[in-house]
Amino acid sequence: MLIRKVYPCNMLLMLIVLVGLTSCKKRTAQEKEIPEIVTPPTDSNKTVTTPPVDDKNKIVIEIIFEGNPTKATATPAKLKFNKIGWASAEWDDNSIGALKGFEKLKTTFYTDGCGNKIPYTAAVAVNGRNQYSNEEAAKIPNNVNYDQMKTFINAGWDIENHSYYHDPTGNYNFGTDRDRNVKELDDLLLKNLQYKLNGLVVPTNYDGFPTAAKKIGYLFSTSQGTFDGFEPAGKPVYKNVQDFDLAPKDFSSFNRMFFDDWAEMERNVKQAIADIGTKNNPYFRFASHGIDEAAFNRIIDNFQSSTADKILFIPTREAMEYRVMSSLPIKYDLDGTKFTISIDVKNLPDRIRWRDLSFLVSADKKITAVNILSLADKVTFNSTTGLVNVFKQVKTW
Numbered sequence: 001m002l003i004r005k006v007y008p009c010n011m012l013l014m015l016i017v018l019v020g021l022t023s024c025k026k027r028t029a030q031e032k033e034i035p036e037i038v039t040p041p042t043d044s045n046k047t048v049t050t051p052p053v054d055d056k057n058k059i060v061i062e063i064i065f066e067g068n069p070t071k072a073t074a075t076p077a078k079l080k081f082n083k084i085g086w087a088s089a090e091w092d093d094n095s096i097g098a099l100k101g102f103e104k105l106k107t108t109f110y111t112d113g114c115g116n117k118i119p120y121t122a123a124v125a126v127n128g129r130n131q132y133s134n135e136e137a138a139k140i141p142n143n144v145n146y147d148q149m150k151t152f153i154n155a156g157w158d159i160e161n162h163s164y165y166h167d168p169t170g171n172y173n174f175g176t177d178r179d180r181n182v183k184e185l186d187d188l189l190l191k192n193l194q195y196k197l198n199g200l201v202v203p204t205n206y207d208g209f210p211t212a213a214k215k216i217g218y219l220f221s222t223s224q225g226t227f228d229g230f231e232p233a234g235k236p237v238y239k240n241v242q243d244f245d246l247a248p249k250d251f252s253s254f255n256r257m258f259f260d261d262w263a264e265m266e267r268n269v270k271q272a273i274a275d276i277g278t279k280n281n282p283y284f285r286f287a288s289h290g291i292d293e294a295a296f297n298r299i300i301d302n303f304q305s306s307t308a309d310k311i312l313f314i315p316t317r318e319a320m321e322y323r324v325m326s327s328l329p330i331k332y333d334l335d336g337t338k339f340t341i342s343i344d345v346k347n348l349p350d351r352i353r354w355r356d357l358s359f360l361v362s363a364d365k366k367i368t369a370v371n372i373l374s375l376a377d378k379v380t381f382n383s384t385t386g387l388v389n390v391f392k393q394v395k396t397w
């Protein structure tokens with residue numbers, strides 16, 4: 001399998017300038033992998049052979065074939081890396097159980113379908129302040145703190161909104177003002193982490209939180225029983241393995257398995273792992289306030305061996321955001337050996353963190369290289385299967 005990394009554009013431009021200053025003949029094989037991005041000419045006698053891609057509103061890549069194909073097509077894969085399903089885990093209430101889960105997940109991998117290992121990731125649902133002491137939840141001992149949240153984010157985990165005050169009672173609360181609880185925690189985490197949230201875990205069973213999550217622009221909420229009537233939770237009644245096609249792309253109110261008894265958790269999640277091959281486009285979600293490390297490790301080992309690199313283990317946000325990306329306008333253009341894919345991100349909501357897309361490319365010539373022309377962080381490809389992955393992520397706002 002051929003894998004080629006392409007460096008960020010600013011580095012590329014610096015490299016191109018440096019190479020130009022020395023000698024074109026000195027270009028090494030590695031430097032030849034640099035995409036042909038040319039800065040606009042300052043001298044009117046020069047022409048630009050490959051025009052720079054016009055603006056910051058497009059992610060553009062260029063696929064190079066070994067010869068001129070008679071035809072080339074590409075479609076976004078249904079799920080990232082062309083996997084057939086996904087699973088998510090989350091810890092509520094700033095639980096430090098997440099830290100122990102992290103130790104196992106960061107050493108367990110699926111692949112991107114191009115030979116690169118990617119660690120399993122999960123999510124932590126956090127509060128803003130304690131409703132009795134008004135202490136900031138991230139500063140209370142034995143809670144996940146801001147530094148740990150940053151570590152999680154940088155490792156590919158997500159942070160979820162679990163309401164500013166967990167309950168409408170106590171010395172400090174916002175009563176039944178769900179919008180304020182969601183918005184003020186959103187603001188607090190933006191201030192402390194420079195991170196925008198895109199999902200909510202309903203605190204206790206208070207209705208109105210899924211509605212508030214949708215209203216602020218999040219892509220999902222989750223709960224064991226509170227869905228405000230949003231799909232897919234009630235259709236059909238379920239909490240284990242389900243069909244992701246039943247979950248609306250713009251906002252989904254997910255059910256989940258929730259256990260603090262890890263014997264129960266292990267039994268139920270292992271059953272879900274056994275069932276995940278029985279549904280179309282399947283997923284399941286599970287959550288807890290804590291962890292039994294031995295049981296968790298057995299669950300993850302069982303997941304990895306049973307799913308054989310076919311199922312993603314990712315935050316729910318990542319699964320939901322992928323579908324937003326795959327719904328964007330995409331243009332395809334074949335010109336000789338070059339096949340350009342241009343993704344229009346102009347109307348993409350600012351909250352979207354994972355701007356990745358995987359393409360299934362079909363042509364009668366093999367892919368020999370993939371270059372970034374605009375915005376992407378990285379590309380990987382598999383010349384045997386025609387899978388091309390485009391990576392683009394926002395981690396700070």
Ligand SMILES: [Zn+2]
Pocket residue numbers: 092093162166203204
């Ligand atoms: Zn809670």
